[in-house]
Amino acid sequence: MLKIDFIAPYPENNSIPIKAEISSGKITVLYGPSGCGKTSILRCLAALINPLSGSIEMESKVWFNSANNKKTTAQMRKTAFVFQDLALFPNLTVEGNLKAANPAISNEELQQIILDFSLAGLNHRKPATLSGGEKQRLALARSLAMNSSLILLDEPFASLDIGLKYQMYHYVKQLAEVHRKHVILVSHDVHEVIQIADAIIAWTENEFIVSDEVSSTLQRVLGNELWKKLSGQSAKIKL
Amino acid sequence: MENIDWRPLQLSLELALSSSIILLLLCVPIVFFIHKQRGFFRTLSESLIMIPLVLPPTVIGFYLLLFFAPDSSIGHFLSLLNIQLLFSFEGLIVASVIYSLPFMTQPLLSGLDSLSPSISEAAYTMGYSKWGTFVKFILPNIKPALLSGMVLSFAHTMGEFGVVLMIGGNIPGETRVASLAIWDEVEQLQYGTAHVYSALLFGISFGIIFLSLLLNRSRIKSKVL
Numbered sequence: 148m149l150k151i152d153f154i155a156p157y158p159e160n161n162s163i164p165i166k167a168e169i170s171s172g173k174i175t176v177l178y179g180p181s182g183c184g185k186t187s188i189l190r191c192l193a194a195l196i197n198p199l200s201g202s203i204e205m206e207s208k209v210w211f212n213s214a215n216n217k218k219t220t221a222q223m224r225k226t227a228f229v230f231q232d233l234a235l236f237p238n239l240t241v242e243g244n245l246k247a248a249n250p251a252i253s254n255e256e257l258q259q260i261i262l263d264f265s266l267a268g269l270n271h272r273k274p275a276t277l278s279g280g281e282k283q284r285l286a287l288a289r290s291l292a293m294n295s296s297l298i299l300l301d302e303p304f305a306s307l308d309i310g311l312k313y314q315m316y317h318y319v320k321q322l323a324e325v326h327r328k329h330v331i332l333v334s335h336d337v338h339e340v341i342q343i344a345d346a347i348i349a350w351t352e353n354e355f356i357v358s359d360e361v362s363s364t365l366q367r368v369l370g371n372e373l374w375k376k377l378s379g380q381s382a383k384i385k386l
Numbered sequence: 387m388e389n390i391d392w393r394p395l396q397l398s399l400e401l402a403l404s405s406s407i408i409l410l411l412l413c414v415p416i417v418f419f420i421h422k423q424r425g426f427f428r429t430l431s432e433s434l435i436m437i438p439l440v441l442p443p444t445v446i447g448f449y450l451l452l453f454f455a456p457d458s459s460i461g462h463f464l465s466l467l468n469i470q471l472l473f474s475f476e477g478l479i480v481a482s483v484i485y486s487l488p489f490m491t492q493p494l495l496s497g498l499d500s501l502s503p504s505i506s507e508a509a510y511t512m513g514y515s516k517w518g519t520f521v522k523f524i525l526p527n528i529k530p531a532l533l534s535g536m537v538l539s540f541a542h543t544m545g546e547f548g549v550v551l552m553i554g555g556n557i558p559g560e561t562r563v564a565s566l567a568i569w570d571e572v573e574q575l576q577y578g579t580a581h582v583y584s585a586l587l588f589g590i591s592f593g594i595i596f597l598s599l600l601l602n603r604s605r606i607k608s609k610v611l
Contacts, residue, residue, distance in 0.1 A: 193511050221510040228511045234504035238526040247522070248512050293512060 149297060149329050153201025153211065155187045162199055163187060167348050167357040171296065174323045174330045176340045176361075178368070179350025185333040186231075189299045192331070193228045194221040205297060205329075227290035227298045227328075231305065233282055235274040241285055242270040248292040257292070264288035264318060280311045287318045291326060298322055300332040304339070316343045337377045340365060390582055393559050394567035397475070398587070401550075401563055402543040405482035409490040409539045410532065412483065417494040418520070432495070439488045447552025450481050454553070473555040478563070481553040482543045489542045490535040497531025498524070530602050537598040541591045 149169040154162045163184035169175050177185045190196045192203065194210070197218060203211040210219045227248075228234075236244050245257055261267055264284045274282055283303060290298045300319065304312050320343070323330040334340055340347060344361045351368040358364040366374040420431045438446060454471040455461045464471060471477035501524065509519040525532075547565045554561025556570070564583050571580035 193507075195507050195510070221507075222513045222515065224511070225513050226511055228508060230502075230504040230508060232502050232504055234502060234508035236505065236508075236523050236527075238523070247509075 148206065149192075150202070150204040151192070153191060153198035153203060153213075155184060155191045156196060156199050157184045157187055163355070164201075165348070165355045167355075169329050169331065169346070171329045172323055172327045173345035174319060174332055174343050175346040175348060176344035177331055177333045177348045177355075178337075178340050178344075178365075179335060179355070181335055183350040185335075185350070186301055189228070189301050189331065189333055192297065193226045193299055194219060194224050195228075224297075225293060225295050227293040227295040229286045229290050229298070229300045229303045231301050231303060233274075233286040233303060235282060235285060235289075237274055240271050240273055241266055241277070244274070244285060244289055245292045248289045249294055252292055252294075260288050260292055263291075263321070279307060280314060283307065283311070283315050284318065287315070287322065291322060291328075295328075297329045298331070300330065302333050302335070305336070312339070313342075319343060337365065337369065341378065390579055391558075391567070394562050394564045395583065395586060397560075397562065398544050398564040399590075401475070401478055401482055401546075402540045404479050405486060405543045406490070406536050406540040408479065408483050409486060410536060413487070413490040413494055413535065414525075414532075417491050417498060418524075420491075421495060421498040435491045436488045438485050443485060443546070443548030444552060446485055447481065447549040450477075450484070450549070450553050472553065473557060473561060475554075475561060478550055478554045478561055481549045482546060485546060485549045486539040486542045489538040493531045493534040493538065494528065497528035497534075501527055533598055533601060537594055541594055544587060544591055 148171070150167075151169070152166040154164045157163050161184075165188055167175075177188060179185050187196065191198045191211075198211060198213070200213040201211070202209065202213070205224075209217050210224055211217060236247055239247055241261075242257070245260060246252060261270065264287060266281070266284060266288060269277065269281060269285075274285065277285065286303060290300075304315050307315065316339075319330060319332065322328050323345070332339075332343065340361065346357075346359045347361045347364050348355050348357050349364050349368045356364065356367075362378070365378070369377065416435070420428060420435075423431065451472065452458060453460050454464070454477060456465055456472075461472070469476070471480055505523055505527070506516075506519050509523050510516075514522065545565060546563070547569070550561065550563055551566060554563070554566075556562050556566045562570075564587055568580050568583045568587075571577070571583065
């Protein structure tokens with residue numbers, strides 16, 4: 148269980164309070180319009196920035212607590228962060244990228260991940276030579292190779308076409324359901340939320356609300372009329 | 387050809403090589419620090435290191451002459467350490483490093499700026515220290531910029547004239563580099579010798595730039611294959 152209760156910093160002296168309990172084996176989508184501070188929250192979780200105050204507790208380990216000045220670094224937390232631009236290491240091959248994420252990974256584990264994410268045959272290729280979908284799969288595979296129980300996805304599928312998006316949803320589902328990871332996906336795309344979310348943290352009226360009821364929360368956030376239109380266009384597909 | 391003094395060319399090559407190596411070692415940490423800065427301080431530091439690009443070489447030479455003079459505080463301090471920079475090869479190296487600074491810093495800065503900051507952040511979340519990230523993921527990804535910086539500063543130092551004349555004083559066998567030798571030979575109407583020096587400088591400079599472009603091209607190819 149990931150317990151968060153903190154105030155994230157935001158440019159121009161704003162701050163974003165958030166309180167949630169996030170379970171493993173589920174995909175929790177952090178939903179809100181661009182610029183509401185979703186990425187700042189993710190960066191706080193990875194210790195790339197520090198919250199202004201509050202606490203973060205991961206599986207009973209305190210990662211951050213402003214009350215007793217407890218802070219852990221990004222290197223200590225080792226959260227698997229999939230960035231918007233994927234942040235694949237250009238100088239390393241597919242295999243090199245996976246090994247860099249976890250130098251202690253066994254060859255068997257490595258080969259299994261390569262198979263699971265359909266990267267077989269690409270082992271010795273560098274990221275610049277991969278297609279968009281292959282790069283996305285490598286980024287997700289790398290997050291699994293890290294062996295972290297928290298996977299943070301910062302809108303990595305925003306630039307993909309719809310077909311590739313559905314492929315990626317399948318892999319993200321695997322991370323949560325098969326590998327029992329805590330998966331948090333940042334998104335501003337309602338259709339994506341409908342397809343993939345098991346739980347939602349949604350931005351509405353200047354605060355984040357947390358719920359396992361994805362549809363009703365979206366309805367509340369979007370308003371009845373818009374919800375009817377959008378949910379009608381996006382029937383949930385079995386991934 | 388038998389009467390040609392090859393020492394000026396040898397000095398030019400030694401000067402260019404030692405200056406580029408020192409510049410590489412010096413500029414990597416400086417540029418990495420500047421790259422991390424934002425706003426006014428970054429603009430200020432970039433402007434400072436770019437000054438040699440626009441300043442007449444004689445201005446740099448004149449101020450270095452004043453700084454290194456024995457009656458200046460720096461010159462006095464250096465003389466206590468038994469270091470003589472004026473009219474010496476070591477002085478030429480210091481002057482060349484200052485004069486060619488932007489030719490190393492600019493490619494490095496562009497290389498670092500073109501790398502996504504998320505590369506470093508991804509490495510931190512994987513447990514790599516700042517130093518480990520720099521060595522394993524930053525330096526290997528700016529290799530073309532490092533090569534460009536080396537080539538440009540080498541070629542630029544080979545062609546220096548004003549600064550080396552003012553700091554070195556054109557002493558044969560000591561500070562008389564190829565560019566100064568050409569000037570001397572032309573003054574003495576020895577066009578044949580001037581031709582040899584000039585053609586060799588042209589050939590060396592062209593060869594170095596051509597080789598570096600070839601290397602960069604093969605690097606791009608190997609990225610794709």
